[in-house]
Amino acid sequence: MSGRTDKTSDLGHALLGLLARREATGYDLSARLAAPLGYFWTASHSQVYPELARLEAAGLVTHEEIPGRGPRPTKRYAVTAAGRSALAAWVVTDPGEQADRDVLVLRAYSLWLADPAAAAAMLRGLRERHAARLEEYLQHEREIRAEGGEIAWDDPRFAALARVRAGIGYERHRLAWVDWVVSALTTGHAPTDDAN
Amino acid sequence: MSGRTDKTSDLGHALLGLLARREATGYDLSARLAAPLGYFWTASHSQVYPELARLEAAGLVTHEEIPGRGPRPTKRYAVTAAGRSALAAWVVTDPGEQADRDVLVLRAYSLWLADPAAAAAMLRGLRERHAARLEEYLQHEREIRAEGGEIAWDDPRFAALARVRAGIGYERHRLAWVDWVVSALTTGHAPTDDAN
DNA sequence: GGCTCCATGTAAAACGTTACATGATTTC
DNA sequence: GAAATCATGTAACGTTTTACATGGAGCC
Incomplete structure (x- = not known):
C-alpha cells in the first residue's frame, strides 16, 4: 500500500x-x-x-x-x-449538489427595497462586464477551433472547448437575465409573459 | 456613535x-x-x-x-x-467579480483522460437532476404569478420572480451544455459548428 | 420504543483571501 | 531609478462545513 x-x-x-x-x-x-x-x-x-x-x-x-x-x-x-x-x-465521479451562492441574485432578492435608478445603473455596469467576457470567450473558442478539423473527445482541446462553451452559455444567460431586470425596473413592473 | x-x-x-x-x-x-x-x-x-x-x-x-x-x-x-x-x-453596490468555481466544468477540463462511457453515464444522471430542478423553478414561477396582475418593482414578489428567473435561465443553460458534452462523447468528437 | 420536528448553541477542521517576506533580472 | 516579472514560501484572518450537545412534543 x-x-x-x-x-x-x-x-x-x-x-x-x-x-x-x-x-x-x-x-x-x-x-x-x-x-x-x-x-x-x-x-x-x-x-x-x-x-x-x-x-x-x-x-x-x-x-x-x-x-x-x-x-x-x-x-x-x-x-x-x-x-x-x-x-x-x-x-467521472458525481459532482454532487453545487452550493449556489450568487452575490448578484442575493442583491436581486432585496431589490424591492432599493432605489430603482441606482439599481439600474449598477446593473448596466455589470452588463458591460458580462458582454466583454462573452466576447473574450467567443474569441477563445475561435482560437481553439482555429486549426480546423474534427476535435476528438480524447484531445485536450475538446476539454478546453467544453470549458469555454460553459462560459459562453453562462454569460449569455447572465446577459439575458440582467436585461430582464433592467427592463422591468425601467417600465416599473415585471413583464406579464416571458414566453416560457 | x-x-x-x-x-x-x-x-x-x-x-x-x-x-x-x-x-x-x-x-x-x-x-x-x-x-x-x-x-x-x-x-x-x-x-x-x-x-x-x-x-x-x-x-x-x-x-x-x-x-x-x-x-x-x-x-x-x-x-x-x-x-x-x-x-x-x-x-445597489457593485457585486464585483464572482470567483467562478464550478466542480462540473473542473471535471470537464480533464475529460479527455477519462472513460467516455462512464463520463456519459455521470452526465446523464446530472441531466436528470437539472431537469427536475428546472421543473421546480417553473412551478415556483407560476405560483408567484398565480394571483395575476402586474407585479411592480417594489413588490417583494418582483424580487422573488427575479430570483426564480435566474434559476430558470441557469438550469436551461446547464441542460444545453450537458447535452452538448454528451452528444460529443456519443459521436466521438465535438460538433464542428454550434451556430454562435 | 424509535423517529422526526422543533430550536438553539459550541467546537473543530477545512478552505480561501490578504498580507508579510525575500531577492535577482528585465523593462521603461 | 522605479516598476514589473519571476519564484517561492509563511502567517493571520475570515468563511464554510461537519460534528458534538441538549431536550421536549407529536407520530407510527
Whole structure:
C-alpha cells in the first residue's frame, strides 16, 4: 500500500488537470488560476504551493529543480502515473449538489427595497462586464477551433472547448437575465409573459 | 456613535433580506437557506445563529422571545429601521467579480483522460437532476404569478420572480451544455459548428 | 420504543483571501 | 531609478462545513 488515501481536494484536481497537459512551476499554475482567466477555478499562489506539496506527499506529482530567477530554487512539477489515473477516475465521479451562492441574485432578492435608478445603473455596469467576457470567450473558442478539423473527445482541446462553451452559455444567460431586470425596473413592473 | 461599522457579510445580508419580508427564528432562516431550496444562498444553522448575534450587536436586527419547543428560549428576529436602510444601500453596490468555481466544468477540463462511457453515464444522471430542478423553478414561477396582475418593482414578489428567473435561465443553460458534452462523447468528437 | 420536528448553541477542521517576506533580472 | 516579472514560501484572518450537545412534543 503506497501513497496516502487522504482524499485530494478540488483544488488538487484542478492542479492535476493543468499539469496533465504540461509540466509547470507553482508560479505558472497560480497565474493560470488567477481570476478571471481561469474561469472554471481560481486560487492564489498561497494556496497553490502547499497543495503541490500535499500532492507530492501523496505521490501524485513529482518535481525537479530547474534554473530560475527566484530567491528559492525553482521547481518544475509533473504528474506521475498514479496522479494521472487518480485524475481520470475522479473526472467521472458525481459532482454532487453545487452550493449556489450568487452575490448578484442575493442583491436581486432585496431589490424591492432599493432605489430603482441606482439599481439600474449598477446593473448596466455589470452588463458591460458580462458582454466583454462573452466576447473574450467567443474569441477563445475561435482560437481553439482555429486549426480546423474534427476535435476528438480524447484531445485536450475538446476539454478546453467544453470549458469555454460553459462560459459562453453562462454569460449569455447572465446577459439575458440582467436585461430582464433592467427592463422591468425601467417600465416599473415585471413583464406579464416571458414566453416560457 | 451607536452601532458597529464592522462590515456585514454576504450571509448577513442574506438574513436581512429574508427578515425584511417577515420575522423569523434562526431555525426558520436556516431552513430557508438549506440547499437546494434557497437557490441564491446557502448556509447551515451553525453559521446562522452567530451571524444573527452579530447583526443584533450592530443594531440591524432585534429579537423577542416567544413560546417554543426547544430546550433553549425561542427567539423571533425582526429587522430594525437601521437594518432596512443598510440593506437597501447594499443592494445597489457593485457585486464585483464572482470567483467562478464550478466542480462540473473542473471535471470537464480533464475529460479527455477519462472513460467516455462512464463520463456519459455521470452526465446523464446530472441531466436528470437539472431537469427536475428546472421543473421546480417553473412551478415556483407560476405560483408567484398565480394571483395575476402586474407585479411592480417594489413588490417583494418582483424580487422573488427575479430570483426564480435566474434559476430558470441557469438550469436551461446547464441542460444545453450537458447535452452538448454528451452528444460529443456519443459521436466521438465535438460538433464542428454550434451556430454562435 | 424509535423517529422526526422543533430550536438553539459550541467546537473543530477545512478552505480561501490578504498580507508579510525575500531577492535577482528585465523593462521603461 | 522605479516598476514589473519571476519564484517561492509563511502567517493571520475570515468563511464554510461537519460534528458534538441538549431536550421536549407529536407520530407510527
